[in-house]
Amino acid sequence: MTTAGATAAAPGGRYGRRARWASALAVGVAAVLTATVLGAGFGRDPSVVDSVLLDGPAPPLAGPTLGGGRFDLAEHRGEVVLVNVWASWCEPCRREYPLLAEADRRLSPRGLQIVGINTQDTVAEATAFLEEMGGENFPNVLDPQGRHAVEWGTFGVPETFVVDRDGQLVARRVGELPREWIMDRVVPLLGRR
Amino acid sequence: MSRRRALPALVALTLAVAAVGLWRAATAASPVGHEARVEATAATLRCPVCQGLSVADSPSKMAQGMRSIVAEQLAAGRTPDQVRDWFVGRYGQWVLLSPSPSGLGWLVWLLPVVAVTACAAAAVHLAGRRRGRPAVSPEDVLTAEKVLAAHESRELAPGDTRAGERLESAIALVEAVRHDRMASPASHTLALGRVAEAARAVEAERRTVDGPSHGRSRPARSPRPATTLRRVPLRLRWAGLTSVFLLALVGLLAANVAPRGEGASPTGTLPGQEDVPAASGELDRLRAEVSQDPGDTRTRLALIGRLLRAGHPEEARAHLADVLDASPGNPDALLLLGIAQVQQADPGARSTLRRFLSVAPPDHPGVPIAEGLLGQGEPR
The missing domain is CATH 1.10.8.640 (Cytochrome C biogenesis protein)
Structure with missing residues (x-):
């Protein structure tokens, strides 16, 4: 805009033509820039932010569990660990839970450890949730303040991470898990039966 | 203006x-x-x-x-x-x-x-351009008056060149100013100045065209509408206004993004733990009721439940100790104590919950909760 103004203001010469070319050029450049920026912005899903933790060491996860025990991720080196962040007030978590229970039942013999992070929840409500789901299948680390959730860089619930046998964070999924995701991202890491 | x-x-x-x-x-x-x-x-x-x-x-x-x-x-x-x-x-x-x-x-x-x-x-x-515009001299006014007189008697032929069109528009401007009762004498003089300027340009153009090449066999430049020229100031004005708008936007954004230092944040200081004003109001109300009538176990248990939900197990346990001193077998108090101990990762939680199960009637709503809390503690 300023360029067009300055050129147009230049005295003498082939004044009108130059001014017109300059302003057309400026408008063209501005349009292309705007289109690029908007295209880049609208072209991607704003809710998807790549986890910077991916392909790095998994964050620590240790603490008391809902059932009164203790869980420490460091003790599960050599196992594939699926970490699921959930809360009893979260509807997709409710829909997702049967799949996790099934995965635990069918894949734990092949070396899969599932652990939940029960985040921003109360013990009573989380317990009632698990009762409704037919009991606790795998340990759930208590996270009433959401501190573990922050440690894992989560945005909401449910969110799921996969830690490989070397303790590296190899996969992450925001939102309800589809069965295929477990087949694609978890099963290949496990040993054969 | x-x-x-x-x-x-x-x-x-x-x-x-x-x-x-x-x-x-x-x-x-x-x-x-x-x-x-x-x-x-x-x-x-x-x-x-x-x-x-x-x-x-x-x-x-x-x-x-x-x-x-x-x-x-x-x-x-x-x-x-x-x-x-x-x-x-x-x-x-x-x-x-x-x-x-x-x-x-x-x-x-x-x-x-x-x-x-x-x-x-x-x-x-x-701003420099505007200030740099030469003042209208008395000669200019004189020239302009002559041109205007010639225009009125239709002796003037500005031609369809750029300068000619500029002259025509300058004359039109003078006429418009003269018809406008609100126009100031200064604007009239300025308009006259433009006429003089345009007339000089027409003269200069005529000299270059007529001078060396003689005749009008080859016009120096194809006639072009004067609109481009007249639009320039308007365009600049738009450019200015747009820049001002963009600047205002950027300024506001920058001010918004600026980290707030020691000044108060717009939402004020948030309360510490419970954070939801309604919940903290409810807590204060229950606290006040309990301090007025410490013997009212029902209100006290309600307060304890609220405290646990808001994440104050210590305060809850102080109240629980009072309640259990008065009635050691109160199942509600035992259940709440068990939950408080679970929250605090207290190893005594299990025995408290077992005691609750032994004293609670089978249809007590807390039974499945306590069973759940106990059941999942078993080593897998």
Whole structure:
């Protein structure tokens, strides 16, 4: 805009033509820039932010569990660990839970450890949730303040991470898990039966 | 003309706002005191749940958790930048409300500076042009009057060249000014000045065309509508207004993004633990009732339940001790004590819950909860 103004203001010469070319050029450049920026912005899903933790060491996860025990991720080196962040007030978590229970039942013999992070929840409500789901299948680390959730860089619930046998964070999924995701991202890491 | 004075004033004001915004954004205030430092650092972090809010402003549980992490790390002697890096290590640059001046982030910092400088240069340039316009001399007025007289008696043939059209429009302007009762004498003189200027241009053009090449066999330039010329000032005006608007926008954004130092955040200081004003009001009401009538066990149990939900197990346990002193076999109190102990990861939780199960009637609503809490503790 300023360029067009300055050129147009230049005295003498082939004044009108130059001014017109300059302003057309400026408008063209501005349009292309705007289109690029908007295209880049609208072209991607704003809710998807790549986890910077991916392909790095998994964050620590240790603490008391809902059932009164203790869980420490460091003790599960050599196992594939699926970490699921959930809360009893979260509807997709409710829909997702049967799949996790099934995965635990069918894949734990092949070396899969599932652990939940029960985040921003109360013990009573989380317990009632698990009762409704037919009991606790795998340990759930208590996270009433959401501190573990922050440690894992989560945005909401449910969110799921996969830690490989070397303790590296190899996969992450925001939102309800589809069965295929477990087949694609978890099963290949496990040993054969 | 008021518009002439209003525009520079607007530009100056906008520049000031932009400058203040940038300055506030760039100079992070160094707050005094732990609490203020926590608040200031949290204000630079974006809440993952309420993405439009900072961690300092968001009432969500997640933001509370992040605030407590900020507080702990600062208390442990880490600098605000180190704390921010810790969060960047988990959430990426996204978590920072003001982008760091590395990578693409520098663009956000640089653009306002470029915009302000460019617009200021353009404004100065425009102002200089306006001031630089020569005053209308008495000779000009005389020339203009002659041209106008010739125009009126239809002796004038400005020609269809650019200068000719300019002259015609200048004459039209004088006529318009003369018909306008509100027009000032100064504008009349200025219009006359334009006529004189255009007349000189027509004269000059005629000389170059007629001079060396003789005749009009080859026109120096194809006639072109004078509209381009007349539109220039208008276009500049639009450019100016658009720049002012953009600047205002950038200034406001910068002011908004600026980390808030020791000043109060717009939502005020959030209460410590329960954070939801309604819940804390309810707690205060129950506390007051209990202190008035300590013997009212039902109110007391209600308060204990609230305290546990709000995450105050210590205070809840103090009340529980009183209730259990008075009636050691109260099943509700036992259940609540068990939950408080679970919250505090107290090993006594299991025996408390077992005691609750032994004294509670089978249809007590807490039985499945206690069974659940006990059942999942078994080693798998």
